[in-house]
Amino acid sequence: MIWENVLLAIASLRANKMRALLTMLGIIIGITSVIAIVTIGNAMTASVNSNLSSFGTNNITVFIREKTQRSFGGGIPFLGGGGPPQGGQIRGSGNSSRPEDSDLISLSMINKLKEEFPNNITGVALTNSVGSATVKDGEKYANVSISGTNPDYLLSSNMNILQGRYLNQNDMNNYRNVAVVSDRLVKSIFPNGADPISQQIKVYKTNTIEIYTIVGVYKYETSSMQVSTVSEEDVSTNLYIPVTTSKLGASQQNYSSITVVAKGDSSSIINFTTQLQTYFDEVYKNNKLWGPRVNSLETQLSSIMDVLNSIKLAIAFIAGISLLVGGIGVMNIMLVSVTERTREIGTRKALGAKNFHIRFQFITEAAIISGVGGIIGIILGTTVGAVVSVVLKAPVTVSVLVTLGSVIFSMAIGVFFGYYPANKAAKLDPIEALRYE
C-alpha cells in the first residue's frame, strides 16, 4: 500500500517533470546551503584547531602591560585624582613609556610561582628575542632570527630535535655560546652532509660577529597558515641560544612575558589560566602602572570556536529560512496540483477511495518531491563543502548525522507543507469534485 502509493506519486511527478523540478529547487537550495555550511564550518574548525594546537595548547602566557588610565583611576581614585605629581604618572599618561626592570617578571617570581602551583606547572619557558642575523661561511649563508630561550622552552613548543640536544641548565649557568639550529640552516651551511654537531658557526649581526657552537638540530616546519613572501633560501629560521647568554650586558634582566607550560586537559587549563591571572594580579596589586595579562591558547581557541560557532549558527539560520521558503513552494505547487486534479480526486472517491487514501497520496507526493530535492541538495552541498575544504586545506568531513538528518528533515518539510493541500484534497466533496470543470 505504501510502496504502491510511492510508485503512484513518482508516476504523477514524472508526468510533470519540469514543475516537480522547479518545486524541488527551493528544497535543493536550502539543503545544499545547510550541508555546505556544516561541512565548511567543520573543516574550518578542524583547520583552526590543528593550526593553533601546533603552537601548544598547554601554554599559558603571562605578559606585563601598562595598566590603563581607567583601571588605574578607578582602582585607586584618591591617588589618581589628588596625589602629588609623580614620575610614574607622567610616564603612565604617555604612550612610549617603558617598564622598569623591577616592573617585569623576575626569576625569583618564577620560582615562587613554581612553588605555588607544583601540580599544575610542567615548566616555565622564557624567551628573549634578540633580532635577525645572518649565518655566513664564505659564499654560503642562512638567515636566522636569534632567540634566547631556557631549557623549558622545549616543553612549550612542539619542536622536533633531529640531532644532538636542546639547550640545558649547564649552558644557561655558564652563559655558553651554544646554539640549536634548524635542519634548513644545516642544509645551507653544510651542504655536503658533514655532521653539524660541535661545529662552529659565524653569526653576523648588524655591528658584530658572534661565534656559536651547534649543540642540536631541530626540524624546521612551516605552518599552513603562514604565507611566505621571500624565496626559499632566504627564509629565516630560528636560532636558539641560552637566554642567559642573550641577556649578557643587557639593561633588562627580567622578562616582560613568560610562558607557563601547564598540565591537564583543556578545561583544567582554562581554569588554571584564570587562577594565574588572579595570582599575578595579587603580585602586581601595588604596582600602579604595570600589570599582568594571562592568556592561553585554550582560552583563545575557545573564544575563536565561540565566534566560529555563532557564525555557523547564523548562516545555518539563513539556510533554514531558504528551506522554509522551499517548503512553502512545495505547498504552493501541491495546492495547484490539487486544484488541477479535482476531477481525478472526485473519480477516485467515486471508485471507493477514503479520505485517508487521498490525503496519503498527496502527502506522499510532497514528501517525495522534497525528499528527492533533499538528496540532490546533499550531493551538491557535500560537493561544495568538499571543494571549499580542499581550498582551505582542511580535512573533508562528511557528517552522516547531518546528512541523514537533512533527508529526514526535508521529507518532514514535505509532509508538513504537503499536509494542508492533501487534507484539502481529502475533504473535497465527491460530487463537487466530479462536477468541477
Add this chain to the structure above:
Amino acid sequence: MIEISNLIKKYYVGMPNELTILKDISLSIQEGQFISVVGASGSGKSTLMNIIGALDRPTSGTYVLDGIPIQEMTENELSEVRNKKIGFVFQTFNLIPRTTALNNVELPLFYMGVGKSERRKKAEELLELVGMGDRMTHMPNELSGGQKQRVAIARALANDPAIILADEPTGALDSQTGKLVMDIFLKIHREEHRTIVLITHNPELAEQTERIVTLSDGRIIGDRLNHSQKTEVGVRA
C-alpha cells in the same frame, strides 16, 4: 435491492434561493434488472444517480441498499459502499490521466486492499471482456472515446459491484460507438445478471432495457416494463 421512498433532495437548504431538485421520489429496483432513466436535461437524473451511487445523501426520505440504510452513513462508510457495491460509468469517462488502462481498472481493487498480482489478473480479464485486451498498457490520451468508455466499464466491474450506474455513457460518443458500448452493457447484463441503471437521452437505447423510468422536473412521471426488449436481445444473441 434498491428501495427509495419519499426521497427529497434540496440545494441551498434554508436559504432564500432554496432549490428542490428531487421531489418525493419513490422507486424500487430488483436485483438483476436493467433499468433506464430518461428525462429532459435538468430533470434531476444525475442527482438521483449520485444518491443511488452513495456519492450524495438525500435531504429527506430513505434509501435502503441491500437492506442497509444509506442516509445514515458516514463519509468513510459511503466510500466503502461505493467501493464494494457500485460501479460508476460517466459520460466523460473520468479515467485517471497518465495512468494506464490496466492501472485504471485496478484502482477500485487497490482501494479495496486487494494484492498486486490478483488485481492485475482481474484487470486483465475485465479488459479482455470489454474487448480492450490489446490496449492494456495504453494511457487514456492514447485511446478513442469508445475505447476509454470500455476501459471505464471494465473499471466499474472490477469489484464485482451489485449495481452498475451509467450516467449518459454514450453521450459523448457517436451513435455507432454508442451502440458498441450499449452492446457491452447488454452483454454484462445477460451474462453476469448485474443490476444496471442507465441514464440516457436516447430513446433507442432506453428501448433496449427492461424497464424505463421517466423523470420530469424532479418527479417520476412514467415507469413501465419494456417487453419488446427481450426479443431484441434474443435477436442479437
